[in-house]
Amino acid sequence: xxxxxxxxxxxxxxxxxxxxxxxxxxxxxxxxxxxxxxxxxxxxxxxxxxxxxxxxxxxxxxxxxxxxxxxxxxxxxxxxxxxxxxxxxxxxxxxxxxxxxxxxxxxxxxxxxxxxxxxxxxxxxxxxxxxxxxxxxxxxxxxxxxxxxxxxxxxxxxxxxxxxxxxxxxxxxxxxxxxxxxxxxxxxxxxxxxxxxxxxxxxxxxxxxxxxxxxxxxxxxxxxxxxxxxxxxxxxxxxxxxxxxxxxxxxxxxxxxxxxxxxxxxxxxxxxxxxxxxxxxxxxxxxxxxxxxxxxxxxxxxxxxxxxxxxxxxxxxxxxxxxxxxxxxxxxxxxxxxxxxxxxxxxxxxxxxxxxxxxxxxxxxxxxxxxxxxxxxxxxxxxxxxxxxxxxxxxxxxxxxxxxxxxxxxxxxxxxxxxxxxxxxxxxxxxxxxx
Amino acid sequence: xxxxxxxxxxxxxxxxxxxxxxxxxxxxxxxxxxxxxxxxxxxxxxxxxxxxxxxxxxxxxxxxxxxxxxxxxxxxxxxxxxxxxxxxxxxxxxxxxxxxxxxxxxxxxxxxxxxxxxxxxxxxxx
Numbered sequence: 375x376x377x378x379x380x381x382x383x384x385x386x387x388x389x390x391x392x393x394x395x396x397x398x399x400x401x402x403x404x405x406x407x408x409x410x411x412x413x414x415x416x417x418x419x420x421x422x423x424x425x426x427x428x429x430x431x432x433x434x435x436x437x438x439x440x441x442x443x444x445x446x447x448x449x450x451x452x453x454x455x456x457x458x459x460x461x462x463x464x465x466x467x468x469x470x471x472x473x474x475x476x477x478x479x480x481x482x483x484x485x486x487x488x489x490x491x492x493x494x495x496x497x498x499x500x501x502x503x504x505x506x507x508x509x510x511x512x513x514x515x516x517x518x519x520x521x522x523x524x525x526x527x528x529x530x531x532x533x534x535x536x537x538x539x540x541x542x543x544x545x546x547x548x549x550x551x552x553x554x555x556x557x558x559x560x561x562x563x564x565x566x567x568x569x570x571x572x573x574x575x576x577x578x579x580x581x582x583x584x585x586x587x588x589x590x591x592x593x594x595x596x597x598x599x600x601x602x603x604x605x606x607x608x609x610x611x612x613x614x615x616x617x618x619x620x621x622x623x624x625x626x627x628x629x630x631x632x633x634x635x636x637x638x639x640x641x642x643x644x645x646x647x648x649x650x651x652x653x654x655x656x657x658x659x660x661x662x663x664x665x666x667x668x669x670x671x672x673x674x675x676x677x678x679x680x681x682x683x684x685x686x687x688x689x690x691x692x693x694x695x696x697x698x699x700x701x702x703x704x705x706x707x708x709x710x711x712x713x714x715x716x717x718x719x720x721x722x723x724x725x726x727x728x729x730x731x732x733x734x735x736x737x738x739x740x741x742x743x744x745x746x747x748x749x750x751x752x753x754x755x756x757x758x759x760x761x762x763x764x765x766x767x768x769x770x771x772x773x774x775x776x777x778x779x780x781x782x783x784x785x786x787x788x789x790x791x792x793x794x795x796x797x798x799x800x801x802x803x804x805x806x807x808x809x
Numbered sequence: 810x811x812x813x814x815x816x817x818x819x820x821x822x823x824x825x826x827x828x829x830x831x832x833x834x835x836x837x838x839x840x841x842x843x844x845x846x847x848x849x850x851x852x853x854x855x856x857x858x859x860x861x862x863x864x865x866x867x868x869x870x871x872x873x874x875x876x877x878x879x880x881x882x883x884x885x886x887x888x889x890x891x892x893x894x895x896x897x898x899x900x901x902x903x904x905x906x907x908x909x910x911x912x913x914x915x916x917x918x919x920x921x922x923x924x925x926x927x928x929x930x931x932x933x934x935x
Contacts, residue, residue: 439880440866455929545877589827
């Protein structure tokens with residue numbers, strides 16, 4: 375992982391105390407997105423630095439020891455660490471300079487040459503300059519503060535991903551009697567994991583009237599162990615002096631907690647699986663414009679942000695359900711970043727708008743002269759839904775979707791022939807809606 | 810004529826659709842399935858009814874400074890009734906590096922033909 379000494383001799387010109395390195399492309403973050411992006415940059419014969427703040431590569435995949443990864447990327451069912459190991463081996467075999475234990479604290483992106491200031495216990499202070507930057511920092515978990523649960527502040531309240539790290543990597547069991555808030559996939563996976571390490575999972579509490587995780591996870595992680603799932607319920611109070619002792623659970627009536635029908639569950643641990651937030655502090659400071667629907671960058675058809683030469687992909691762009699789709703998206707970002715270096719830019723781009731029943735759509739622009747892949751999320755739950763794509767209010771493409779729900783990301787491929795023959799103007803708008 | 814009651818209802822987990830399946834048995838003990846939108850639903854229902862299986866993933870203790878637990882999994886799905894015993898066996902192992910991803914740690918567990926394999930590599934330490 376550590377570049378050889380000769381590498382330093384070649385690349386580090388160096389003012390005193392700060393090493394300076396130059397690359398074509400800098401990739402920030404070495405999880406599923408960063409690894410795929412860096413590999414693609416290298417495959418396109420551009421020099422690439424991959425910077426990771428942890429001491430290991432693979433990001434959050436390493437703690438996701440359950441199966442269900444890789445069906446699209448590798449055509450077989452893998453666990454998170456196996457998926458990561460394949461990506462890591464490919465990156466190691468490629469011509470990518472990898473810097474682990476290295477944190478980017480500042481990104482100056484306004485000029486043609488971008489500069490990233492990096493701090494590292496291994497390399498000291500580095501200044502890496504590159505003509506293109508790919509943001510691949512992933513996301514972090516929403517916590518108790520984000521959902522504002524009343525009560526005392528005892529030990530024993532964890533986000534589900536933190537508990538997953540404790541159990542799967544550190545080897546600690548965070549508690550014996552568990553209640554899980556939120557039926558997202560991480561919460562469901564942790565319900566099974568906690569059961570398999572000998573804890574008792576008493577309930578999963580979901581605020582929505584439908585589960586937010588995949589149905590297969592409801593079956594294999596809850597039903598297999600007869601763990602009750604309370605839909606349209608909230609944890610309305612956390613109680614306990616030093617350690618969580620019990621939680622109060624309330625059904626929602628017209629969106630308001632119904633105190634009269636509330637009940638208590640004795641437990642010592644509360645796991646929160648209540649959503650993820652793209653980690654864009656670095657991007658925001660650099661001046662990248664953020665999409666308020668996704669909390670990720672606003673990107674054009676080439677996944678370039680509002681700053682020329684700065685690209686974004688994976689969970690820092692929008693939260694995905696599948697690591698396979700993260701890798702796919704990141705690969706395109708890598709190719710587009712190299713295209714940018716070679717002045718291969720779209721001749722024209724038009725705006726994309728989220729229409730009826732679509733929460734968001736990514737990217738925000740399409741290129742009518744090249745294939746586009748659009749990722750989007752539904753606002754509704756429906757079987758046999760219809761996807762409609764309109765250009766300036768006129769239908770250009772219609773697809774049947776056998777099943778849509780907000781927790782499952784959808785995608786559609788748009789080819790130049792789909793819009794060929796249409797009169798596309800500078801202010802044309804492509805609208806994607808579900809009915 | 811009375812409507813036959815399903816002997817069991819289940820949700821298919823073969824794909825994200827999640828079809829609600831109803832299982833019936835006729836007088837010859839033949840299983841039939843309704844509610845499935847594709848033929849995978851029938852296969853799932855039969856397997857789930859006669860011999861439910863799951864892939865098991867967990868961790869084993871490792872003698873390592875960098876990684877106290879190594880992720881492991883079954884190479885294929887294991888009949889459900891063997892899961893608890895497999896977990897106990899996995900937790901009782903202690904792995905000494907080097908371990909290669911895919912390396913067999915327990916072979917043919919309890920005669921099921923299912924192996925426990927490492928799902929991550931752990932290099933030799935200096």
